[in-house]
Amino acid sequence: MARWEPNAPERLAQAALDLFAERGYENTTVIDIAQRAGLGKTTFFRHFQDKREVLFGRGTxxxxxxxxxxxxxxxxxxxxxxxxxxxxxxxxxxxxxxxxxxxxxxxxxxxxxxxxxxxxxxxxxxxxxxxxxxxxxxxxxxxxxxxxxxxxxxxxxxxxxxxxxxxxxxxxxxxxxxxxxxxxxxxxx
Amino acid sequence: MARWEPNAPERLAQAALDLFAERGYENTTVIDIAQRAGLGKTTFFRHFQDKREVLFGRGTxxxxxxxxxxxxxxxxxxxxxxxxxxxxxxxxxxxxxxxxxxxxxxxxxxxxxxxxxxxxxxxxxxxxxxxxxxxxxxxxxxxxxxxxxxxxxxxxxxxxxxxxxxxxxxxxxxxxxxxxxxxxxxxxx
DNA sequence: TAAAGTGATGGAACTAAGTTCCATCACTTT
DNA sequence: AAAGTGATGGAACTTAGTTCCATCACTTTA
Missing domain, CATH: 1.10.357.10 (Tetracycline Repressor, domain 2)
Incomplete structure (x- = not known):
């Protein structure tokens, strides 16, 4: 069992995609994304290099x-x-x-x-x-x-x-x- | 005859290239570039969409x-x-x-x-x-x-x-x- | 020559991206 | 029960980029 809600990167990516689709990339702040995922701005940047990268995460x-x-x-x-x-x-x-x-x-x-x-x-x-x-x-x-x-x-x-x-x-x-x-x-x- | 020093975009582009080459793109602020060209930050963004664009100006x-x-x-x-x-x-x-x-x-x-x-x-x-x-x-x-x-x-x-x-x-x-x-x-x- | 016009400029104040540092919290191990 | 561990959040900061307005240099009109 995980300590916190698991899969923070996935939740952030999902929240980001939803928000970008709803109101556009430009009209979405990183804080918006983090909030919808139940996280803080700091945590967002801990998982992704920058705002764009949230859509390109798995570079495998x-x-x-x-x-x-x-x-x-x-x-x-x-x-x-x-x-x-x-x-x-x-x-x-x-x-x-x-x-x-x-x-x-x-x-x-x-x-x-x-x-x-x-x-x-x-x-x-x-x-x-x-x-x-x-x-x-x-x-x-x-x-x-x-x-x-x-x-x-x-x-x-x-x-x-x-x-x-x-x-x-x-x-x-x-x-x-x-x-x-x-x-x-x-x-x- | 021009009203001010002419060719602001060219001067900005030259200053930018020089500074980027000297100390790197990341270590150069837009204000640095504008100052070296004898201009202000506002004028920089009047001529170029963003900091990157100063190297890609003439899109012809x-x-x-x-x-x-x-x-x-x-x-x-x-x-x-x-x-x-x-x-x-x-x-x-x-x-x-x-x-x-x-x-x-x-x-x-x-x-x-x-x-x-x-x-x-x-x-x-x-x-x-x-x-x-x-x-x-x-x-x-x-x-x-x-x-x-x-x-x-x-x-x-x-x-x-x-x-x-x-x-x-x-x-x-x-x-x-x-x-x-x-x-x-x-x-x- | 004086006054109005024009276009480039600069400054101030603002939002948002991205960084850094430190304290905290949730759970695990000793 | 106490120490350890790793993810987290907040605060404060720098810089990119925007907006608004005043100013300045030179031009045109009266």
Whole structure:
């Protein structure tokens, strides 16, 4: 049994998402968030670097994707390994259980430039860790970077589609199709 | 003749870059910057949205690239149009005259996550405007997005190389080579 | 030449983000 | 029962960023 109400970070993140959705990111103070979670401002900043970070908390996605790339069959080419990673994202991030949460979160981010900045940078580090994971498979540096970029593009297209589909649809499959589309659309000159 | 010392934004930007390079972004207050430029805090925020923006002021690069893509020969493919845009960037942004400034600026950005976030988002809008410009040439949406992404990747590789070369080297040429390298490295599976 | 106009500026006062320090509280271990 | 431990909250602080208003330098009009 815990000493205090458990899961302070989760409660803060939930309170933040609710408030951001209700009245907007700008019109929500950190004190508002902490109060709704039954905590103080100090505790908020003990769990999150800053106000934006409350929406980006679990940064384990980098490792998740890198591990999936490492675990792809040795015969798989770079883009196939990336597809493997997108599959993993579908199984652990873009699940139907977390669907509503994810969609609300993305809507909040889309409404605020400060949050978009944070997401843009997180996305760059995500691309970098995919590229590194590919290099560890023996993929040449530049090819790895291109493959990671194409994977990120496919992922964002796949999110677009997934967020509009019914509950049964698997992100992994959608992402594979998106990656195929991207490959087919890649210009040669 | 101007009423006050002219070019307040330029003076502020120069003072900011100098101070950031001297003592770091975090250890420089907006008041420090304004004082060195002979101005007040209020005037700083009249010219720049926020402290980060002082390093990203002239946002005309988007239009520059879009116009260069529009002006590319009608026969040019998507990547050739992008190469045209990188040429234009070389002629107006990555010039040998602005070389020292640009390199110092990039070094300051590389040293601070807050600035990296701003740059990451600016880069996304830059990619978006290149993609739009390509679509206006009749390039299909997805192909346009991929071409713009590959162009951005080539540009960052080209900057890497350009920042290390001697003064005579032309960014446009370096970027064309980088784009060729990217194309050659693009994985098909 | 004098008066009114214009636009950039600076200062003061304010809110909110984020930090630091210290006391407290809830529960655990000795 | 007493000491220990880790999460918490409050107070006080610095800085980013906003708002409002007065002022100043120069221009235009009378």
């Amino acid at each position: 996605t980098n490792d998740l994707l890198a591990e999936a790339i490492a675990a792809a069959p040795p015969t798989a080419g770079p883009l196939e390994a990336v597809a493997h990673a997108l599959d993993a994202a579908g199984r652990q991030v873009f699940t139907s259980a977390r669907r509503e949460f994810t969609v609300r979160r993305q809507a909040v981010i889309a409404a605020n430039p400060e949050l978009q900045e944070r997401e843009a940078l997180k996305n760059l580090t995500l691309i970098a860790s995919m590229a590194e994971a590919l290099e560890r498979r023996g993929v040449p540096e530049l090819t790895a970077r291109v493959a990671a970029e194409l994977g990120a593009l496919a992922s964002s297209i796949a999110y677009e589609r997934w967020s509009r589909t019914g509950d049964g649809d698997d992100f992994g499959e959608i992402a594979r199709r998106a990656l195929d589309d991207v490959r087919a659309a890649t210009p040669l000159c | 690069t988007n239009d520059l690239l879009a116009e260069a893509i529009a002006a590319a020969p009608p026969t040019a493919g998507p990547l050739e149009a992008v190469a045209h845009a990188l040429d234009a960037a070389g002629r107006q942004v990555f010039t040998s005259a602005r070389r020292e400034f640009t390199v110092r600026r990039q070094a300051v950005i590389a040293a601070n996550p807050e600035l990296q976030e701003r740059e990451a988002l600016k880069n996304l809008t830059l990619i978006a405007s290149m993609a739009e410009a390509l679509e206006r040439r009749g390039v299909p949406e997805l192909t346009a997005r991929v071409a713009a992404e590959l162009g951005a990747l080539a540009s960052s590789i080209a900057y890497e190389r350009w920042s290390r070369t001697g003064d005579g080297d032309d960014f446009g040429e370096i970027a064309r080579r980088a784009l060729d390298d990217v194309r050659a490295a693009t994985p098909l599976c």
